[in-house]
Amino acid sequence: MNRVLSITLIAALFIITACGGGGGKSKIDQIKEQSKMEATEAESNVPASERITLDNKGVGPIKDLPLSETIDQEMVERGKTLFSTNCSACHKIDKRFIGPSPKGIMKRRSPEWIMNMILDPQLMVEQDRCAKDLLVEFNGAAMANQNMTEEQARDILEYFRTL
Amino acid sequence: MKTNIIKNILFISALAFLFSCGQAGDRGGNGALSSNIAEKVYVAPGERDEQYAFLSGGYSGNLTVYGLPSGRLFKEIPVFSQFPTSGYGYSEETKPMLNTSFGFIPWDDLHHPDISQTNGELDGRWIFANGNNTPRIARISLTTFETEEIIEVPNSAGNHSSSFITENTEYVVAGTRFSVPVPQKDMPISEYKANFKGALTFIAVDQEHGHMDIKFQLLMPGFNYDLSHPGRGKSHGWFFFSTYNTEEANSLLEVNASQNDKDFIAAINWKKIEEYVNNGGGTKMPAKFAHNVYDESTHTATSTMKNEVLTVNPVDVPGAIYFLPTPKSPHGCDVDPNGEYIIGSGKLSANITVHSFDKMLAAIDAEKFDGDAYGIPILNYDDVLAGSVQSGGLGPLHTEFDGKGNAYTTFFISSEVVKWKLGTWEVVDRKPTYYSVGHLMIPGGNSRKPHGKYLVAMNKITKDRYLPTGPEMEHSAQIYDISGEKMELLYDFPTHGEPHYAAGCDAELLVNNSKKIYRIDENNHPYAIKSPAEARVERDGKEVHIYMSTIRSHFTPDNIEGIKVGDKVYFHITNHEQDFDVPHGFSMIGQRTSEILVMPGQTKTSLWEPERVGVWPFYCTDFCSALHQEMQGYIRVSPANSNIELSYTLDGDDI
Numbered sequence: 001m002n003r004v005l006s007i008t009l010i011a012a013l014f015i016i017t018a019c020g021g022g023g024g025k026s027k028i029d030q031i032k033e034q035s036k037m038e039a040t041e042a043e044s045n046v047p048a049s050e051r052i053t054l055d056n057k058g059v060g061p062i063k064d065l066p067l068s069e070t071i072d073q074e075m076v077e078r079g080k081t082l083f084s085t086n087c088s089a090c091h092k093i094d095k096r097f098i099g100p101s102p103k104g105i106m107k108r109r110s111p112e113w114i115m116n117m118i119l120d121p122q123l124m125v126e127q128d129r130c131a132k133d134l135l136v137e138f139n140g141a142a143m144a145n146q147n148m149t150e151e152q153a154r155d156i157l158e159y160f161r162t163l
Numbered sequence: 164m165k166t167n168i169i170k171n172i173l174f175i176s177a178l179a180f181l182f183s184c185g186q187a188g189d190r191g192g193n194g195a196l197s198s199n200i201a202e203k204v205y206v207a208p209g210e211r212d213e214q215y216a217f218l219s220g221g222y223s224g225n226l227t228v229y230g231l232p233s234g235r236l237f238k239e240i241p242v243f244s245q246f247p248t249s250g251y252g253y254s255e256e257t258k259p260m261l262n263t264s265f266g267f268i269p270w271d272d273l274h275h276p277d278i279s280q281t282n283g284e285l286d287g288r289w290i291f292a293n294g295n296n297t298p299r300i301a302r303i304s305l306t307t308f309e310t311e312e313i314i315e316v317p318n319s320a321g322n323h324s325s326s327f328i329t330e331n332t333e334y335v336v337a338g339t340r341f342s343v344p345v346p347q348k349d350m351p352i353s354e355y356k357a358n359f360k361g362a363l364t365f366i367a368v369d370q371e372h373g374h375m376d377i378k379f380q381l382l383m384p385g386f387n388y389d390l391s392h393p394g395r396g397k398s399h400g401w402f403f404f405s406t407y408n409t410e411e412a413n414s415l416l417e418v419n420a421s422q423n424d425k426d427f428i429a430a431i432n433w434k435k436i437e438e439y440v441n442n443g444g445g446t447k448m449p450a451k452f453a454h455n456v457y458d459e460s461t462h463t464a465t466s467t468m469k470n471e472v473l474t475v476n477p478v479d480v481p482g483a484i485y486f487l488p489t490p491k492s493p494h495g496c497d498v499d500p501n502g503e504y505i506i507g508s509g510k511l512s513a514n515i516t517v518h519s520f521d522k523m524l525a526a527i528d529a530e531k532f533d534g535d536a537y538g539i540p541i542l543n544y545d546d547v548l549a550g551s552v553q554s555g556g557l558g559p560l561h562t563e564f565d566g567k568g569n570a571y572t573t574f575f576i577s578s579e580v581v582k583w584k585l586g587t588w589e590v591v592d593r594k595p596t597y598y599s600v601g602h603l604m605i606p607g608g609n610s611r612k613p614h615g616k617y618l619v620a621m622n623k624i625t626k627d628r629y630l631p632t633g634p635e636m637e638h639s640a641q642i643y644d645i646s647g648e649k650m651e652l653l654y655d656f657p658t659h660g661e662p663h664y665a666a667g668c669d670a671e672l673l674v675n676n677s678k679k680i681y682r683i684d685e686n687n688h689p690y691a692i693k694s695p696a697e698a699r700v701e702r703d704g705k706e707v708h709i710y711m712s713t714i715r716s717h718f719t720p721d722n723i724e725g726i727k728v729g730d731k732v733y734f735h736i737t738n739h740e741q742d743f744d745v746p747h748g749f750s751m752i753g754q755r756t757s758e759i760l761v762m763p764g765q766t767k768t769s770l771w772e773p774e775r776v777g778v779w780p781f782y783c784t785d786f787c788s789a790l791h792q793e794m795q796g797y798i799r800v801s802p803a804n805s806n807i808e809l810s811y812t813l814d815g816d817d818i
Contacts, residue, residue: 084694085683089714089739097814098717140789144715146741147680 048133049100052108059127060116061150067111071161078152079159086146087156093163098141100134103163111157118153121145203644204654206233214606214667216619217276217290218640221661224271226292226303231606231617231667232642234656242301242310243271243294250759251310255733255768256688257457259466263297263315264451272296275326275390275664278305279373283330283395283611287672289373291326291335298322300337300366302373304459306676311457314375317450317472318345318362318382324391324496328368330399330611334433335375337364338404342385342411345474346448355413357537359385362474363404365433374456379440379473381484383429384537385411387420389494390561395611396502398520400434403505405489405496409536420492421511425544427486427536428496428507430523435483436475444480445473460687462765478538485527486536488544489516495561499570499585500611504549508559508572515559515572517588519549550588554581560601561664563608565615565645573600573620580620580643582650594650596641598624605645606667614669618643618650621662629657638662679743681764688766690735695719698818700811707732709811713747713761714739715788718781720818721796725809728773728802734781737766747794748784758784773800 057063083091083102090098105114109130117124117131121143124131135142148156206212212230220227224244228237245252245261252261252269261267271294279288289311290303298316303309316322316337324338342359344350350358360382367378386406394401409426412419439445450472457464477484491509493516498505505518526546533543558576565571569591572581578599582592600620607613620643625636637657644651683693692698695712698719702708707730712719718736726732738747740763750758751771759767773779783794801807811818 084696086739086741089695089712089717089719141716142788144740144742144745147743148741 048130048137049096050108051130051133053113053130054108054110056128056130057110057112058116058131059123060120062112062115062119065111065115067161072158075155075158076162079155079157082148082152083156083159086148090141090144099138099143102160105160105163114157114160115150115153117143118146118148118156119150200651200653204232204234204642206230206235212670214614214617214669215673216604216606216665216667217278218604218619218621218658218662218665219273219276219292220659221274221663222272223660224273224294225660226273226276226290227659227662228308229656229658230670231619232644232653234640234642234654236659238308239659240303240308240310242292242303243268243273243299243313245269245757247757248760250757250767250769253757253769254759255770256463256766259464260310260313260455260457262455262466263299263453264317264468265297268297270296271299273301273660273663274323276666277326277328277335277609278666278668279332279368280328280330280610281332283399285607285610285612285668285672286332287668287676288332290666291328293322293325293337295322295325295340298325298337298339300326300335300375302335302368302375304373305673306678307459308677309457311459312373312375313453313455314366314377315452315454316362316364316366316377317452318343318360318380318474319364324363324388324404327391327393327402327609329393329402329433330395332368332370334365334378335368336391336393336402336433337366338388338391339363340387340389342387345382346450352413355385356411357385359411359413361386361388363388363391363429363431365436375454377452377469377472379436379445379475381431381436381475381477383477383484384539386426387416388429390496392496392498392505392609394498394502394520395500398498398502398505400432401520402431402433403496403498404429404431405493405507407492407494425488425490426492427541428489428493428505428518429539430485430487430505432483436480439480439483440473440475445475447471448474459681460685462681462686462688462691462767482527484539485523486539486541487518487523487547488533488541489518490514495559495572497562497564497570497609500564500566500613502611504585506562506570506572508562510558510560510575512559513554513557515552515554515562515583517549517551517585518547522549523547550586552581552583552588552590554583554590556581556593561603563603563605563618564613565605565618566607566613567615569615569645571603571605571618571645571650573603575599575601575623580618580650582645592649594643594652596620596622597628597639597655598622598626602662602664604665604667606669609666614667616644616646617653617667618645619665619667621658621665623661625657628655680741681762683737683739683741683764686737686764686766688735688737690733690768691737691766692735695739696818698811698813700725700809702809705730707809709734711736712739713737713749713783713794715745715747716783716790716794717813718783718794718796720811720813722813723796723809723811724799724801725807726773726798726800727805727807728776728800730773732771732773732798734769734771735766736761736769738763740764745787746785747787749781750784751781751798752779760785773798776800776802 214231241251298319319339321340323340345360387408408420489507491512493507494510495508556574556577738761
């Protein structure tokens with residue numbers, strides 16, 4: 001009896017699962033792409049917070065962000081206030097805290113990466129190697145999404161340029 | 164054995180067919196598969212319900228939010244009761260919400276929710292609900308799903324024919340069930356008759372903010388005013404109240420209030436009374452009642468005590484009030500979507516009485532009265548009767564409508580919902596309920612445009628419906644599909660407290676307005692801090708104010724010294740998160756109050772009066788991140804006479 005059951009069960013299962021298909025990449029393709037992406041970023045023993053990844057723009061809404069030569073002081077002032085309200089609980093200027101200090105960040109990360117990290121930290125941690133490593137380095141304290149607009153994040157970035 | 168194998172094979176093949184790629188699962192179809200009831204209420208993981216249902220929590224004092232058709236509970240909204248889950252009624256900001264002329268009352272009996280309307284259709288701005296015991300009306304925001312306002316109703320007792328709204332939310336109406344001396348005084352109970360009054364209160368609603376203010380109180384004869392509903396469409400401007408105990412008995416009402424063959428439905432032309440009042444009519448009377456308003460921008464409630472109410476004597480406004488004789492102590496008083504039929508459910512009757520609005524107006528025009536009661540004209544039963552539903556059931560209570568010409572009435576004694584046709588009064592269908600149904604709700608059923616797809620029957624008796632849980636059980640509810648000619652029982656689910664009535668609407672009316680966070684830059688709480696850098700501790704005599712910030716996953720500050728036994732310590736906690744669904748909680752060992760739950764961008768205050776010397780921990784009660792267990796702090800409590808200076812730090816540093 002068990003055998004008969006098993007056969008029908010397997011057949012039924014086959015019918016159930018066979019109908020998938022449709023659009024989108026298969027799971028296998030996705031995994032392949034993921035491992036390719038990770039392989040291109042060389043394994044490094046340098047802690048993520050000290051790594052220089054200026055060529056990496058990260059993942060998220062900001063694809064390309066050229067910066068002007070001069071620093072806009074009005075943006076800096078707004079950015080400083082926003083940083084104080086929304087970020088300073090975890091990021092201190094003069095020390096490593098819950099997260100890294102933003103001091104010198106412009107020498108380590110691209111403007112796009114910084115903006116994407118502010119705007120969508122969850123996506124970054126899922127898909128960006130450096131963000132992922134930072135999360136591990138900082139004890140799994142995930143960066144909070146503070147629901148900043150692109151303009152607000154841009155003001156904060158301008159403030160970072162002065163640090 | 165062999166038959167078993169064959170059975171199994173057949174069963175599995177059938178299953179395979181069900182799940183296979185065919186398009187056979189068409190929900191609206193008539194094929195054999197469409198009779199799959201489970202599929203109709205199954206909302207797959209990650210998918211959402213079609214409709215919201217707001218069920219009153221009865222003696223829980225709260226309002227519960229469910230999804231239809233799944234029957235899943237989404238939220239319990241604290242309204243009239245302290246609620247440790249969020250700190251409502253415990254936090255310093257929300258304590259004033261429960262203030263009354265009797266003082267702080269931590270509880271009430273919430274009965275009849277009603278969603279605000281514009282042009283007779285649900286508009287999804289607010290939901291109103293009545294506190295039955297210490298008469299109050301609450302307004303709950305449908306963007307924050309929080310109670311924003313509570314107004315006490317003076318001269319009322321057993322605030323039961325409430326809280327129903329007129330079709331542009333001009334008024335929320337609150338009628339008294341128990342008549343009482345007005346004003347209250349020391350007098351023999353036996354002198355009830357002709358001396359007690361029944362107050363029907365019309366509370367004006369400010370259209371911008373929803374703020375409530377008593378416009379006038381109609382002091383009616385000393386009957387019991389049981390339920391009410393507004394006119395709509397052509398009968399907009401009128402309000403209808405069912406009455407019982409027109410005998411004016413003051414004891415053993417079970418017998419003594421069931422003597423008259425007919426009681427009344429009171430028809431009240433409120434527009435006429437409004438005009439009278441606007442022209443200076445009515446009498447101002449001293450009356451103490453609390454008005455509590457919660458301000459979303461300060462996250463704080465204030466309570467104001469009012470001292471006066473405008474009363475109207477019915478005989479002073481001739482032509483505004485009439486009595487419609489209605490058999491057998493009518494309970495439900497419902498008005499159909501077109502505003503023509505007023506349905507009175509004589510709760511001791513087998514039949515349902517339907518009055519006609521047009522016939523009522525004609526009888527009034529012709530001045531065909533059958534005497535009066537305390538100066539209020541009584542119309543002839545036969546002159547106003549539209550028809551009577553020979554239901555075959557027993558104990559009709561409440562009626563809702565599907566917008567397709569059908570009415571649905573619950574029958575308490577015979578435990579069923581009966582579907583009948585408006586106009587022909589013929590019974591179309593009946594389905595049992597489990598057991599002893601009270602109210603029923605069709606989303607939008609109390610408006611011009613019901614969304615007649617589902618019907619929820621709310622029962623008074625549960626008995627064997629669920630796994631037993633000792634003598635006390637939650638009340639049962641059933642969901643019926645009413646999209647076809649015959650009702651179909653879909654699902655059965657337990658409710659919380661005792662639902663008396665409910666209100667429901669399509670999900671899209673509310674989904675996009677539902678607030679996700681409070682913006683920190685819009686936080687005007689006097690003790691809010693806009694940045695963790697502003698965190699501090701200040702002493703003012705024995706009062707200590709701690710301005711504290713939270714973010715995943717630490718408090719700023721988290722080490723505080725210099726607190727002394729006998730201090731009154733206020734924790735003002737601002738949640739600096741700005742992401743959806745990241746509240747932080749706060750609780751302190753030995754604190755004689757509940758925890759508080761602080762939403763992103765919000766500030767809440769928790770009081771602690773330390774009684775013992777030592778170093779005492781506090782922690783976050785809401786699992787906020789992977790490092791939630793690390794979200795804690797310590798407070799050093801020194802003897803009352805100690806010289807330890809106030810200090811507060813985070814990670815060893817001053818803030």
